[in-house]
Amino acid sequence: MRLIIIIATLLFATASHAQSYKELVSNGTRNLEKGDTEAAIKNYNEAIDKEPENRHNEYVYANLAAAYQKNGNAKKAEEMYTKALSLNPSSTKLLQQRGNLYLDTDKKEKALADYDKILEKEPYNEETLYYRAYIFAQEKEYEKAYTDYYKILTANPDNNKARFALALLYNKNKKNEEALLLIDNLIDKSPHTPEYYLAGSEIEKENNRDELALVFLDEGIKKCKNNNQLYLSKAELLIKMKKKNEAKNTLDELRRTGYYSAQMNALYKKCR
Numbered sequence: 001m002r003l004i005i006i007i008a009t010l011l012f013a014t015a016s017h018a019q020s021y022k023e024l025v026s027n028g029t030r031n032l033e034k035g036d037t038e039a040a041i042k043n044y045n046e047a048i049d050k051e052p053e054n055r056h057n058e059y060v061y062a063n064l065a066a067a068y069q070k071n072g073n074a075k076k077a078e079e080m081y082t083k084a085l086s087l088n089p090s091s092t093k094l095l096q097q098r099g100n101l102y103l104d105t106d107k108k109e110k111a112l113a114d115y116d117k118i119l120e121k122e123p124y125n126e127e128t129l130y131y132r133a134y135i136f137a138q139e140k141e142y143e144k145a146y147t148d149y150y151k152i153l154t155a156n157p158d159n160n161k162a163r164f165a166l167a168l169l170y171n172k173n174k175k176n177e178e179a180l181l182l183i184d185n186l187i188d189k190s191p192h193t194p195e196y197y198l199a200g201s202e203i204e205k206e207n208n209r210d211e212l213a214l215v216f217l218d219e220g221i222k223k224c225k226n227n228n229q230l231y232l233s234k235a236e237l238l239i240k241m242k243k244k245n246e247a248k249n250t251l252d253e254l255r256r257t258g259y260y261s262a263q264m265n266a267l268y269k270k271c272r
Helices: 002-016 021-033 037-050 057-070 074-087 092-104 108-121 126-138 142-155 160-172 176-189 194-206 210-223 228-240 244-255 262-270
Strands: none
Touching: 021 037, 021 057, 037 057, 057 074, 057 092, 074 092, 092 108, 092 126, 108 126, 126 142, 126 160, 142 160, 160 176, 160 194, 176 194, 194 210, 194 228, 210 228, 228 244, 228 262, 244 262
């Protein structure tokens, strides 16, 4: 008899503390934000089970997809984005998120299909154009990639990310001078970005113009304080140019900042 009473009490307690759809969704979002993806997935699935026809499930499925993606479960993430899109097929945000997932999992054709749908409605969507251009470049469809980068820069000339990607694409396609013009332009606009100096140096090295490559690195070291890679690249280049003493001095300068790495140690050995 006592066992029956305990069971009945437990059932009553569970029922009285049952969470509402809204509470489950809120808890799921809270857990997702703090990185507890397993708890978030549990909360969101319980919310959907409770109210499978709720009009807000589009957002729940999208958040579930994000949770699964953080968990490394790309297959379930894709499934959730697809369910969210079944509730709102015209959502450019959902198409972008699913397209990016496809891109991350090397499903380029599916990613392109989602990006194309977005660009039919928003032909100058910068994020979508950027990722589509990236795919075109990977597939060596350079003219299509150029077109997308030009569209971005037509709509927003200050999009340095697209300008830099275009410079790298020019270089990849053996249009070195065009690439360097864009790199110089980027440095003028944003002189404290080390990646621009490193890229300019690499382009000059590829063209066997080591002295000009060194100019980029020296300028970068002046403008970008405490960037380790600029020092390492300079030392490596000086070793290639058979200027071992100057390379060692560069490494010593970097070491005085407190930095040390396996790459640095290997470069020191080459200075002997």
